Amino acid sequence: EPEVTQTPSHQVTQMGQEVILRCVPISNHLYFYWYRQILGQKVEFLVSFYNNEISEKSEIFDDQFSVERPDGSNFTLKIRSTKLEDSAMYFCASIGTATFYATNEKLFFGSGTQLSVL
Amino acid sequence: SQQGEEDPQALSIQEGENATMNCSYKTSINNLQWYRQNSGRGLVHLILIRSNEREKHSGRLRVTLDTSKKSSSLLITASRAADTASYFCAMYDRGSTLGRLYFGRGTQLTVWP
Secondary structure: OOOOEEEOOEEEEOOOOOEEEEEEOOOOOOEEEEEEEOOOOOEEEEEEEEOOEEEEEOOOOOOOEEEEOOOOOOEEEEEOOOOHHHOEEEEEEEEOOOOOOOOOOOOEEOOOEEEEEO | OOOEEEEOOEEEEEOOOOEEEEEEEOOOOOEEEEEEEOOOOOEEEEEEEEOOOOEEEEOOEEEEEEOOOOEEEEEEOOOOHHHOEEEEEEEOOOOOOOOOOEEOOOEEEEEEO
């Protein structure tokens, strides 16, 4: 079955540093997402991306965060100046072709990047 | 806004036993989905049940949905050690856009051989 791949699997960084988390969504998918999961807490939506622009973002996704699809395959999440509270597992996900407001679709998730901010 | 809550938080059973996990949510839904997460791995979609369905089966999985009680249950029959994982319910909020799911904290299932 096709997979969403994420790199790196683990990232350790110092507070205030910039990090870029990378994802390769499934090749024919059109909608891309980032979620995060702080240890022991719920999986939370960060942002959705379609047609080379942000479709929706949560209140978590502040100015420190940005997303980009620099080429036809990669989808990145950048955290400009990391904070201790950014430590979490970050998941990339994608959905195949569908009407944007049709919600009977499952998400395909990558294995995640564990980000540790020291 | 929408919220999902699973119950119990942790469940420990022997192989061959059935495992039942429950999910409650706050606002009306179009569908409810269940995902599994193996330790250190991503979430894998298990099953989706629509709001006009009451029960759905997929292999050893059985999902029920009671929209009047805003609750769902996931039953895994004849559990195996390989079923050890965290299980999450997820749903959309009214007006949610595609892919914006609300997850619960999950139920950690441990199946002992």
